[in-house]
């Protein structure tokens with residue numbers, strides 16, 4: 001029987017994964033080694049009961065009694081805290097979903113890479129922060145990483161059987177987010193609620209806001225470089241409001257192969273879960289005649305400054321990705337908390353990168369976990385100062 005673990009089981013990706021595991025036989029087909037959540041005890045316990053998980057871990061330590069109570073009468077072991085989360089990742093499983101949001105997903109993902117099998121990677125932040133470390137760890141332990149981000153799953157699928165040396169360019173698409181059609185001068189007054197709605201995808205709040213700012217796409221550009229080893233100048237972004245074509249690979253013979261599908265993450269999750277087999281998945285089928293037309297446009301660099309920051313991060317390399325991820329998270333926290341405006345997020349990240357660049361060391365290799373975590377902490381500290389200065393002026 002195949003063994004699985006789901007990190008971030010209470011989130012949007014995690015719940016999609018739990019749904020597919022249950023549809024594909026649940027406990028009769030899978031031995032669930034570990035499920036983890038951040039704070040949502042109810043959803044975690046529900047998933048643990050349904051999948052008869054051996055271990056359920058909640059990141060928030062104070063919630064352990066609640067988790068124990070919610071799991072009463074089951075054989076599921078309950079644990080809490082960052083150490084328990086890392087230990088859950090040490091329990092070998094054939095297939096692990098890395099679905100925690102943000103830099104918090106790095107340590108569990110990295111530790112899961114140390115026991116072989118497959119890591120289905122939704123947590124793009126870990127590749128942006130520590131791509132070389134993740135890939136080297138996977139190679140050392142013979143672990144396969146399968147991309148779950150829809151664009152990267154699309155690139156992966158488009159490259160099947162192809163020679164990477166024949167690739168001229170890779171294009172990832174972006175819906176343009178909540179504010180694609182807003183007048184630019186209105187963006188400064190965008191509220192958290194307005195930024196938290198996505199035209200096509202149902203996702204967690206943080207990635208939805210990152211879609212409106214295109215910090216999400218900026219991370220995906222860096223993720224494309226890290227995962228597929230494609231040079232930055234060959235990676236393009238295209239606005240595509242319908243979110244039906246997820247990525248395109250252009251080959252040197254002038255042909256392009258793209259991947260189309262309804263905007264439902266269970267396609268990419270299911271592809272990674274069942275690879276190399278394609279199983280029937282409960283996602284809507286596209287009716288292109290009914291859709292009628294698909295639209296494309298170049299992204300406006302003024303509306304989406306995060307894309308320019310991604311180019312700067314790739315040019316610097318090394319620890320710049322870790323600094324970028326951490327500063328972006330600090331800026332996003334400040335926006336959600338109502339401390340800074342929507343358009344202030346990119347300047348915060350830019351200022352942090354510029355100060356770290358002036359201090360030296362930003363381009364040093366992201367080779368060890370400690371160097372990545374140190375840079376993460378330093379970037380968050382600097383971002384805090386920049387945000388404080390902004391809110392005081």
Ligand code: NDP
Pocket residue numbers: 007008009010011012013014036037038039040041059085098099100101102104105122123124125148149150201202203204205206207265
């Ligand atoms: P959600 O916000 O919906 O869920 C995040 C998950 O991480 C939840 O289980 C949450 O727990 C948990 N979590 C949050 N903070 C911590 C922490 N400090 N320690 C441990 N666990 C924590 O996020 P998404 O599912 O939207 O995204 C997950 C990842 O997948 C992200 O990296 C995102 O970029 C990527 N992704 C998501 C897509 C989507 O469609 N949603 C598409 C492509 C990529 P709890 O809720 O219990 O607090």
